[in-house]
Amino acid sequence: TSHAQAAEASDSPLVVAHRGASAYAPENTLAAVDKAADMGFSWVENDVQRTRDGELVVLHDASLARTTNVEKVFPNRSPWNVRDFTAAEVARLDAGSWFSSRYKGARVPTLKQYMNRVSRNHQKLVLEIKNPALYPGIERETLKVLSNEGWLSPVQLRSRLVVQSFSADTVRTVHRLRPGVKTAFLGTPSVTDLPEYATFADQINPSHTTISSSYVAAIQAFDGPHGKPLEVLTWTVDDAAGARRVAGYGVDGIITNKPDVIRNATGG
Numbered sequence: 001t002s003h004a005q006a007a008e009a010s011d012s013p014l015v016v017a018h019r020g021a022s023a024y025a026p027e028n029t030l031a032a033v034d035k036a037a038d039m040g041f042s043w044v045e046n047d048v049q050r051t052r053d054g055e056l057v058v059l060h061d062a063s064l065a066r067t068t069n070v071e072k073v074f075p076n077r078s079p080w081n082v083r084d085f086t087a088a089e090v091a092r093l094d095a096g097s098w099f100s101s102r103y104k105g106a107r108v109p110t111l112k113q114y115m116n117r118v119s120r121n122h123q124k125l126v127l128e129i130k131n132p133a134l135y136p137g138i139e140r141e142t143l144k145v146l147s148n149e150g151w152l153s154p155v156q157l158r159s160r161l162v163v164q165s166f167s168a169d170t171v172r173t174v175h176r177l178r179p180g181v182k183t184a185f186l187g188t189p190s191v192t193d194l195p196e197y198a199t200f201a202d203q204i205n206p207s208h209t210t211i212s213s214s215y216v217a218a219i220q221a222f223d224g225p226h227g228k229p230l231e232v233l234t235w236t237v238d239d240a241a242g243a244r245r246v247a248g249y250g251v252d253g254i255i256t257n258k259p260d261v262i263r264n265a266t267g268g
């Protein structure tokens with residue numbers, strides 16, 4: 001019946017476009033979040049790091065080398081870590097050509113530029129604070145940009161934003177600074193440690209290679225800091241069989257480079 005179908009659809013895991021729709025456009029660029037929006041996906045996951053002069057930028061690796069033409073533009077600056085470059089230098093780089101000549105001229109967005117675009121696209125964010133040990137204070141700075149861009153007002157706060165990190169300290173810090181913000185810990189904590197994580201994280205987001213049905217259920221049995229059951233978003237699943245497997249475990253969401261493939265497999 002249509003009722004049953006509706007119920008089934010609402011049980012489908014949320015599909016989150018990893019680094020934007022990064023199988024189809026260069027990861028962590030405005031083109032990749034636009035691509036996700038064009039494909040009908042509102043949720044995107046992207047990564048935040050910091051330049052030498054303190055600008056927050058959207059980039060996955062600590063180094064610019066893999067996803068930009070930095071080696072050509074600045075041949076003597078090995079290993080091309082973003083924290084050793086100014087924002088003006090980063091702005092000169094091409095972050096699209098490595099992926100496809102179609103995306104020549106794509107840039108490494110500043111977090112501000114990125115927030116502007118996802119706001120315009122009416123998107124929802126899983127924002128990862130990357131390598132926080134390299135960037136003291138990045139938690140507060142990230143929250144500041146989110147606040148300036150209007151993303152920390154109580155209206156819709158927890159329906160469109162999650163801040164995540166592999167660093168438990170960073171997740172704890174974000175929760176302490178802005179308790180209203182939804183947070184996620186990236187990793188696979190042991191079940192005995194879950195009560196502690198549940199004091200500061202609303203989600204536990206583990207690699208799909210580390211999870212089982214019982215582990216997912218164990219996480220969801222705890223309530224998070226906002227009094228709701230902990231959620232599980234797993235990553236990075238790009239194939240239909242894998243998606244059906246983790247959907248069968250009852251995960252709340254799937255973070256994927258190929259959101260269309262995952263939606264087709266799960267109805268999410």
Ligand code: G3P
Pocket residue numbers: 018045047060128186205235255
């Ligand atoms: O959101 C999960 C995933 O992004 C974590 O791994 O390396 O792709 O940032 P990574």
Ligand code: CA
Pocket residue numbers: 045046047128
């Ligand atoms: Ca990430």
